[in-house]
Amino acid sequence: xxxxxxxxxxxxxxxxxxxxxxxxxxxxxxxxxxxxxxxxxxxxxxxxxxxxxxxxxxxxxxxxxxxxxxxxxxxxxxxxxxxxxxxxxxxxxxxxxxxxxxxxxxxxxxxxxxxxxxxxxxxxxxxxxxxxxxxxxxxxxxxxxxxxxxxxxxxxxxxxxxxxxxxxxxxxxxxxxxxxxxxxxxxxxxxxxxxxxxxxxxxxxxxxxxxxxxxxxxxxxxxxxxxxxxxxxxxxxxxxxxxxxxxxxxxxxxxxxxxxxxxxxxxxxxxxxxxxxxxxxxxxxxxxxxxxxxxxxxxxxxxxxxxxxxxxxxxxxxxxxxxxxxxxxxxxxxxxxxxxxxxxxxxxxxxxxxxxxxxxxxxxxxxxxxxxxxxxxxxxxxxxxxxxxxxxxxxxxxxxxxxxxxxxxxxxxxxxxxxxxxxxxxxxxxxxxxxxxxxxxxxx
Numbered sequence: 001x002x003x004x005x006x007x008x009x010x011x012x013x014x015x016x017x018x019x020x021x022x023x024x025x026x027x028x029x030x031x032x033x034x035x036x037x038x039x040x041x042x043x044x045x046x047x048x049x050x051x052x053x054x055x056x057x058x059x060x061x062x063x064x065x066x067x068x069x070x071x072x073x074x075x076x077x078x079x080x081x082x083x084x085x086x087x088x089x090x091x092x093x094x095x096x097x098x099x100x101x102x103x104x105x106x107x108x109x110x111x112x113x114x115x116x117x118x119x120x121x122x123x124x125x126x127x128x129x130x131x132x133x134x135x136x137x138x139x140x141x142x143x144x145x146x147x148x149x150x151x152x153x154x155x156x157x158x159x160x161x162x163x164x165x166x167x168x169x170x171x172x173x174x175x176x177x178x179x180x181x182x183x184x185x186x187x188x189x190x191x192x193x194x195x196x197x198x199x200x201x202x203x204x205x206x207x208x209x210x211x212x213x214x215x216x217x218x219x220x221x222x223x224x225x226x227x228x229x230x231x232x233x234x235x236x237x238x239x240x241x242x243x244x245x246x247x248x249x250x251x252x253x254x255x256x257x258x259x260x261x262x263x264x265x266x267x268x269x270x271x272x273x274x275x276x277x278x279x280x281x282x283x284x285x286x287x288x289x290x291x292x293x294x295x296x297x298x299x300x301x302x303x304x305x306x307x308x309x310x311x312x313x314x315x316x317x318x319x320x321x322x323x324x325x326x327x328x329x330x331x332x333x334x335x336x337x338x339x340x341x342x343x344x345x346x347x348x349x350x351x352x353x354x355x356x357x358x359x360x361x362x363x364x365x366x367x368x369x370x371x372x373x374x375x376x377x378x379x380x381x382x383x384x385x386x387x388x389x390x391x392x393x394x395x396x397x398x399x400x401x402x403x404x405x406x407x408x409x410x411x412x413x414x415x416x417x418x419x420x421x422x423x424x425x426x427x428x429x430x431x432x433x434x435x436x437x438x439x440x441x442x443x444x
Contacts, residue, residue, distance in 0.1 A: 145173025169381025
């Protein structure tokens with residue numbers, strides 16, 4: 001496979017302005033993907049906007065994929081890509097992990113939708129409780145979004161307090177996205193906002209709210225917000241202030257739990273009251289989990305009168321339970337976890353070396369990273385300028401042309417099948433982008 005595309009001639013033609021470069025990139029993209037264009041046009045007749053997952057939409061139309069294998073994707077127009085996105089962290093095991101596929105097929109052979117408990121859900125729960133420091137008891141959901149909603153329900157039910165604090169720029173699922181403080185799709189919670197990595201300011205807010213604050217929900221590294229790691233002192237300050245006031249500290253580790261066997265909480269030595277987890281935990285199947293201290297989780301104990309309800313037809317679906325036992329019990333353990341983290345650290349260092357001296361950098365931790373087109377240390381989300389957005393878009397289309405599939409917003413998440421050759425190809429593509437787009441990167 002040719003891993004970098006010959007974009008030099010196009011770049012030289014189009015580097016006169018950022019608008020010209022984007023127009024040229026769009027034109028080359030569309031010309032190479034007639035089948036994807038056709039699929040999108042047809043879908044617009046019955047799907048609002050032509051797709052059903054907003055993060056996958058971009059103009060002029062999204063690339064339609066035909067199949068995936070290991071860490072490769074193949075689109076409907078016959079193009080091949082290194083999958084450097086890993087389904088936004090959910091695809092940790094790649095597209096064809098044989099042990100997970102075998103487990104899922106065996107589970108389905110036993111019947112779908114049994115409307116009953118099974119043995120594997122208890123086995124799976126035990127694996128997670130043994131792995132993550134905060135988990136004494138756990139319950140399952142269908143997604144990280146549901147896990148975060150139910151964790152907040154647990155916190156509010158346990159404390160008797162309604163208010164919730166979140167970070168500006170945080171993301172906790174499709175109905176809890178906080179790039180802005182007002183969003184029509186968000187659940188109507190009484191919210192308070194803190195600045196990410198502002199230890200003193202956040203702790204003061206928690207103490208000032210006192211007995212009205214039921215929970216503080218935070219990602220130990222922002223995912224959608226730009227792969228910005230939390231400083232340990234920030235999380236420790238939240239922990240101390242919550243302990244003082246009786247608010248519950250919730251770590252959203254849907255993405256970050258991959259960074260060690262016990263997640264970021266184990267890596268940093270800061271233990272929350274509740275933790276939420278997501279799809280990669282079940283091998284990429286539909287899955288979420290929330291759990292924590294036994295006394296908190298007891299609010300869902302059906303043996304006790306007045307227990308909170310927790311519904312969900314697929315909470316214990318047979319394929320997710322089977323896949324999860326294999327994923328967490330047999331595959332993603334010890335040296336495998338450490339090797340993925342190290343591979344990501346090395347890749348990010350290589351990418352930053354490739355764009356050294358330019359207003360361009362990659363933030364992140366381990367196997368998660370995002371590009372930013374600015375200089376200086378980035379400790380919290382910022383309002384992207386039109387120029388920021390245009391450069392991200394150009395980077396995205398140039399990476400696609402080089403055969404590298406990433407998020408439109410510039411995020412990457414490595415999967416286990418990614419090889420040294422793949423990371424070398426990604427680094428080469430970024431080096432080419434930095435060289436050929438230098439006039440645009442340094443303009444203004």
